[in-house]
Amino acid sequence: MRYRIVPVTKFRQNCALLWCPDTMAGAVTDPGPEVDKILAAIAEEGVSVKKILVTHGHADHSGGAAELSERLGVPIEGPHRADDFLIEAMPKQAQRTGLAARIFAPDRWLEEGETVSFGNITLSVIHCPGHTPGHVVFHHPASKLAVVGDVLFRGSMGRCDGPRGDHMALVNAIRGKLWPLGNDTEFIPGHGEMSTFAWERASNAMICDFVDYD
Ligand SMILES: [Zn+2]
Ligand SMILES: [Zn+2]
Helix, strand or coil: CEEEEEEECCCCEEEEEEECCCCCEEEEECCCCCHHHHHHHHHHHCCEEEEEECCCCCHHHHCCHHHHHHHHCCCEECCCHHHHHHHHCHHHHHHHHCCCCCCCCCCECCCCCCEEEECCEEEEEEECCCCCCCCEEEEEHHHCEEEEECCEECCEECCCCCCCCCHHHHHHHHHHHHHHHCCCCEEEECECCCEEHHHHHHHCCCCCCCCCCC
């Protein structure tokens, strides 16, 4: 699988274009409301986008999903249904963040253990609540790459002080569901630089193996 990160909005949210090199079919993850920039990247890479994948319902991640879906004529898959209340609150999120975020209707809600596909690529869906209750992560085992949204960052982890946030749920999701994917897994976080699970387990002051949450 090939990928290109397209940072969008003033929050430098890592929208990502993922594609299958055999077929050039692809997907866009987390289209924040800066759709022209995303469309330019798609055109530059020559990718035929088949779907939009959403990790969670925050405006910087999914506020551009409606517009991108309309302009490309493709469906929106994700997040988990538990983020419905955030998507419903998109107008309020837009007001608070100053982003031109629009409400959207997922064509498919995602559940733990399901898969999403484009071209010859299949990603597994991992439900990782905590930052938001319906947050999902996309994992491609063959290339050992995960798109983790605001679950985990290089040196940090997602905030849990928002509506329906749950710090221990997030800790348990990271340790119980992400670490078992393997230390050599590389990840695209929702913001900032890419990293690996090995680096976070050794050096992340919030969630490394030496932090005791029990
Ligand atoms: Zn978020
Ligand atoms: Zn974010």
